Amino acid sequence: MKKPFVTKEQVEEIVKSYPTPFHIYDEKAIRENARKLKAAFSWNPGYREYFAVKATPNPTILKILNEEGCGTDCSSYTELLMSEKCGIVGDSIMFSSNDTPAEDFILARKLGATINLDDYTHVQFLKDTCGIPETISCRYNPGGTFSISTTIMDNPGDAKYGMTKEQLFKAYVELKEAGAKKFGLHSFLASNTVTNEYYPTLAKILFQVAAELKEQTGIELSFINLSGGIGIPYTPDKEPNDIMAIGEGVRKAFEEVLVPAGLGNVSIFTELGRFMLAPYGHLVTKAIHEKHTHKEYIGVDACAVNLMRPAMYGAYHHITVLGKENEPCDFMYDVTGSLCENNDKFAIDRKLPKIDKGDYLVIHDTGAHGFAMGYSYNGKLKSAELLLCEDGSVKQIRRAETPEDYFATLEGYWEV
Numbered sequence: 001m002k003k004p005f006v007t008k009e010q011v012e013e014i015v016k017s018y019p020t021p022f023h024i025y026d027e028k029a030i031r032e033n034a035r036k037l038k039a040a041f042s043w044n045p046g047y048r049e050y051f052a053v054k055a056t057p058n059p060t061i062l063k064i065l066n067e068e069g070c071g072t073d074c075s076s077y078t079e080l081l082m083s084e085k086c087g088i089v090g091d092s093i094m095f096s097s098n099d100t101p102a103e104d105f106i107l108a109r110k111l112g113a114t115i116n117l118d119d120y121t122h123v124q125f126l127k128d129t130c131g132i133p134e135t136i137s138c139r140y141n142p143g144g145t146f147s148i149s150t151t152i153m154d155n156p157g158d159a160k161y162g163m164t165k166e167q168l169f170k171a172y173v174e175l176k177e178a179g180a181k182k183f184g185l186h187s188f189l190a191s192n193t194v195t196n197e198y199y200p201t202l203a204k205i206l207f208q209v210a211a212e213l214k215e216q217t218g219i220e221l222s223f224i225n226l227s228g229g230i231g232i233p234y235t236p237d238k239e240p241n242d243i244m245a246i247g248e249g250v251r252k253a254f255e256e257v258l259v260p261a262g263l264g265n266v267s268i269f270t271e272l273g274r275f276m277l278a279p280y281g282h283l284v285t286k287a288i289h290e291k292h293t294h295k296e297y298i299g300v301d302a303c304a305v306n307l308m309r310p311a312m313y314g315a316y317h318h319i320t321v322l323g324k325e326n327e328p329c330d331f332m333y334d335v336t337g338s339l340c341e342n343n344d345k346f347a348i349d350r351k352l353p354k355i356d357k358g359d360y361l362v363i364h365d366t367g368a369h370g371f372a373m374g375y376s377y378n379g380k381l382k383s384a385e386l387l388l389c390e391d392g393s394v395k396q397i398r399r400a401e402t403p404e405d406y407f408a409t410l411e412g413y414w415e416v
C-alpha cells in the first residue's frame, strides 16, 4: 500500500491558501532519505551526492539537500545559475552536460564547477572556449547492451551520451598534457532501476576501466561518479531499493577491483535525482467532472502540463483518493486532465474507490521529474510548489503561474 504523506483534513486546510492543483514535498522524508544515502556510502571517505537539479529545480529543495551535504549536478546554464544563487558553487557543482553550448562551459568554469565532458571532441572545444581546469571528468559509454545477470537493463549502444573507451583514454592523456591534475570517470547506463544490483554492477565496470587506465597510461583517477539511475517502485507491488545493500555492493566491488589496483583512495560520487525526491512529492488535484460515455472518466484540475510522465512514457503513478483510503476499489476510471490531447490521462482503466466531484486525489511519486518536466501546451499554467515543513507547517516555495507569466515573452501586437 502506498500511503500519502498528507491527509484529507490537511489538504482541506492547505487549499484555503493554495488552491489545487499543486505539488507538495515532504521535507522530513527528504532529509531522512538523504541521511540514509550518506550512511550507505560512509565507508568511502570522499563520498558525495550531487543532486540532479533537473529532477526538482527548486532552490528550497537544493538548499535542504545541501544542508544534508549534497552538491548539485547541473547540465545547463540556468541550472548553474540556480545553484549559484543557492550559494552552491565550486566543487559542490558537478556539471554533467551534453551537446554543451560554449557559454555553459564558460559559466561552469567561472563557478569552479567540476566539468564532466560528454565527448572526446569537447576536450578541444573546452580548450578553445575557456581552457582546461585542474579537475576534470569524462563520461564513458561502453556501447552494446547493459545487463544484470541475464536481464537486459538498457541499451548504451543507442544512447547519445559518453565516449568509447578508446576516446576516453585519449581524452585523459590530452587533458593531462593540457595541465589537468585530478581526473574523474562518469557513466549512466540504466534509468529507474529497481534492483540493488545496478550500482554494484556499474561500479565494477567503471572500477575495471580505472584500473586499465592506470595500467595503460599511468593516470590515476581521483573520483568515480556512478551518476543517477537508482529508481523507486512506482507500482505498489514492487519492493523499494535497499540503499544500505547498494552501498555495501559498491564497497565489495571497490575492495575487489580498486584496492588491488592501488586505487583505494578514489572517491565515489553519485548524481541521483529520482531516488532523492520522487517518493517525497505528491501532485494534489481535485476531481471537477465525471463523464459517463463509452468509458467512465474522472476529470481533474491538473493535466499533463503538471505531470508529463504518464502521457510521455505511459508511466504508472499510483493514485489515492483522500478520505477514501480504506474503501474498496470497485470502480474503474480513466483519470484525465483537460488538454486537447487524448494521452492526457493520469490513469487508464484504474480500479479506484467511487470518486465524487470535489474529492481530492493524490498522485504519488511526483517529487522528481514531475513539476520539472512541465510545459505550457494549451496555454496551461504551471502549478505552485509547496513544502510540508518538518514542523508540520506548509510553505509555498514556488507560486503558481498567472496568465501574465504566460504572456510575458510576447512582443508585437500585444500589451499586457
Ligand SMILES: *Cc1c(COP(=O)(O)O)cnc(C)c1O
Pocket (backbone or CB within 6 Å): 052, 054, 055, 073, 075, 096, 097, 188, 191, 192, 227, 228, 229, 230, 271, 272, 273, 274, 275, 368
Ligand atoms: C538525469 C540525470 C541524472 C539523474 O537521474 P535519476 O534517474 O533521476 O537518478 C543524473 N545525472 C545525469 C547526467 C542525468 O542526466
